[in-house]
Amino acid sequence: MTTTHTIHLDGAAFPCRDSETVIAALERAAGFGAAAVGGRRVPVGCRQGGCGVCRVHVLDGRYRVGAQSRAHVSAEESDQGIALACRLIPETDLSLSPAPRARGKKTNDINNI
Amino acid sequence: MAVNGVLRPGFIQLRVLDMAAALTHYVDRMGLNLVSTGDDGRVYLKGWDEFDRHSVILRQTDEAGMDVMGFKVAAEADLERFEERIRAWGLAVDHVAAGEQPGVGRRIGFTLPSGHRIELYATIELSSNHPPILNPDVWPEEPRGMKATRFDHALLYGPNIDENLRFFTEVLDFSLAEKVELPDGLLAIWLTCSNKAHDIAFVKHADPGKFHHAAFFLESWFDIGHAADIMSRYNISIDIGPTRHGITRGQTIYFFDPSGNRNEVFAGGYTYYPDNPTRMWDHNELGKGIFYYERVLNERFLTVVT
Ligand code: FES
Ligand SMILES: [Fe+2]
Numbered sequence: 001m002t003t004t005h006t007i008h009l010d011g012a013a014f015p016c017r018d019s020e021t022v023i024a025a026l027e028r029a030a031g032f033g034a035a036a037v038g039g040r041r042v043p044v045g046c047r048q049g050g051c052g053v054c055r056v057h058v059l060d061g062r063y064r065v066g067a068q069s070r071a072h073v074s075a076e077e078s079d080q081g082i083a084l085a086c087r088l089i090p091e092t093d094l095s096l097s098p099a100p101r102a103r104g105k106k107t108n109d110i111n112n113i
Numbered sequence: 114m115a116v117n118g119v120l121r122p123g124f125i126q127l128r129v130l131d132m133a134a135a136l137t138h139y140v141d142r143m144g145l146n147l148v149s150t151g152d153d154g155r156v157y158l159k160g161w162d163e164f165d166r167h168s169v170i171l172r173q174t175d176e177a178g179m180d181v182m183g184f185k186v187a188a189e190a191d192l193e194r195f196e197e198r199i200r201a202w203g204l205a206v207d208h209v210a211a212g213e214q215p216g217v218g219r220r221i222g223f224t225l226p227s228g229h230r231i232e233l234y235a236t237i238e239l240s241s242n243h244p245p246i247l248n249p250d251v252w253p254e255e256p257r258g259m260k261a262t263r264f265d266h267a268l269l270y271g272p273n274i275d276e277n278l279r280f281f282t283e284v285l286d287f288s289l290a291e292k293v294e295l296p297d298g299l300l301a302i303w304l305t306c307s308n309k310a311h312d313i314a315f316v317k318h319a320d321p322g323k324f325h326h327a328a329f330f331l332e333s334w335f336d337i338g339h340a341a342d343i344m345s346r347y348n349i350s351i352d353i354g355p356t357r358h359g360i361t362r363g364q365t366i367y368f369f370d371p372s373g374n375r376n377e378v379f380a381g382g383y384t385y386y387p388d389n390p391t392r393m394w395d396h397n398e399l400g401k402g403i404f405y406y407e408r409v410l411n412e413r414f415l416t417v418v419t
Pocket of ligand 2: 326377
C-alpha cells in the first residue's frame with residue numbers, strides 16, 4: 001500500500017502519493033495542465049525545476065527537493081522553506097502557500113492581449 | 114539569391130541541472146547522437162542528418178537556460194566582414210579561440226539588444242558519423258527515439274526586439290518572414306537566413322536573455338505522432354501538442370527537458386524566399402497564429418521560460 005500525504009493550500013486539501021511531487025498531485029487533483037486550488041493558484045510550467053513559476057513557501061511539514069534552478073530559489077530561501085512545487089516531495093503532510101517571485105514590469109500579461 | 118553569408122543555426126549551448134538525466138532525454142528519447150565529452154564536462158551531441166561535428170552542447174550547472182546560440186557562416190572571410198558591420202552598428206564584438214569547442218574554428222561573439230549571446234563561426238569538422246555521401250542510403254544507421262534529424266531553430270525572449278529586428282536584417286542579412294503586431298507594438302518576430310520559415314525568433318519579454326525553446330526537425334506529421342507516443346510512454350513533461358502553428362505552418366509538440374528547458378519537435382513549415390512579403394498576425398487571431406488547432410494561447414507560452 002502506498003503512503004499518501006495531505007497537502008494543505010489555502011484551505012484546500014489534496015492527497016500526494018509517496019515520492020510524487022506536489023505539482024503532480026495538484027495536477028491530478030485539478031486536471032492535467034491546471035492546478036487551481038482554493039482561492040489561489042500555483043501555476044504549472046515546466047514541471048522540471050527550471051522555470052520557477054511554481055514557487056511555494058512550505059509553512060509546515062517535512063519534505064525533500066530534487067534539482068531546482070538556483071535562479072529561482074537561492075540557498076538562503078531554500079533554508080527558509082521556499083521551494084519549487086514541481087521538485088517538492090513531501091515526507092509528511094505539508095502546508096503550503098504560493099510564493100511567486102516578484103517580477104519586473106509584466107509586459108506579457110496574457111490578459112492584456 | 115543563393116544562401117551565403119550566414120548559412121544556418123549551427124549550435125546551441127544549453128545549461129542543465131543533471132547531466133545524466135539530460136543525456137537520457139536528448140540521446141535515448143530524442144535520438145541525438147552522443148559525440149564527445151569535453152575536459153570541462155560539456156557534452157557534445159548531433160542529429161543523425163547533420164554533417165557538422167556537433168550542434169547541441171550541454172553544460173551542467175545550477176541554473177537552466179541558454180548560454181549561446183551559434184550560426185555558421187559560409188567562409189572565414191565572412192567573419193571579418195561581419196565583425197566590421199556588427200561594430201559599425203554599435204555592438205561590441207569579442208573573439209573565441211579555435212578549439213574552445215572541439216573541432217570548431219575561431220568564433221566571434223556579441224550580445225543582442227535582447228540580452229542573448231550569439232556567435233558566428235565558419236569552420237567545424239565534418240562529423241565522423243555524417244549522412245552518407247556516395248550512393249547515399251537514407252541514413253547512416255536507423256534513427257532512435259523521436260528521430261530528431263537536426264537542430265532547427267530557437268525562440269528567445271527578451272526586451273528590445275525592435276532593435277533585434279533591425280540588427281538581424283541590417284547587419285546579418287536575415288529576412289522577416291512573419292511577425293505579430295499588437296496595438297501597442299511588435300510582440301514577436303520570425304527571422305530567416307535561408308529557405309526555412311524561421312531560423313531564429315524573438316518574443317518581447319521584460320527579462321533579458323531568456324530561453325523559450327530549441328526546436329529539432331522531424332521528417333513528417335507521422336513522426337510528430339511517434340514522438341508524442343514516446344513522450345507519454347516515458348512521462349516526459351508536455352507543454353502542448355501535437356498541434357500546428359499558424360505562424361510558419363509547422364507541426365509541433367512543445368515539451369520540457371529534465372531541467373525545464375523547453376524543446377520542440379517540428380515538421381513541415383513553408384518554404385521562404387527573400388522576396389516574399391512578411392506575413393503578419395494581429396490581436397484578433399493571435400491564438401490561431403501560435404496554436405492553430407486550439408486557437409488560443411496557453412498561459413505557459415508567454416510566461417514559462419528559462
Ligand atoms: S513548473 Fe517550472 S519550476 Fe516548477
Ligand atoms: Fe519553434
